[in-house]
Amino acid sequence: MTKRSWKTNPFIGAGLVALAVVAAWLTYREVKPPRRAVEYAHVLKCDNPDCGKVFVESYPEGQKPPFPCPSCGSPAYPALRCLGNGHIFPLKKDSLSRSPYDCPICGTRGVPLEPGDPAVTEQRANP
Ligand SMILES: [Zn+2]
């Protein structure tokens, strides 16, 4: 090997490039900000029939309802609106005979409420 062999040897040259790439990648990983949990707004309905509050709760992906109702503390589940009679009911697996997406009154399928729905009475963020 001569003094200039590291510059002319293609294998060593490629190795140096690869090292530089790895070093840059490691640096990039270190300066990258830690991943923050993205919060999504969901419309929830209180499961307590005497309360029945419909509200918006924001929580990170991965967290699962029920969450406590801000009014009475009862568990609240994602709110669905029946496509048949417009009844709003919580998405809750409480029966083996019907899908949790089906209205408990008429059995018609329900669709999730949007956070801007007029039935929503309160917006809040999950701490
Ligand atoms: Zn409630």
Ligand SMILES: [Zn+2]
């Ligand atoms: Zn219904």
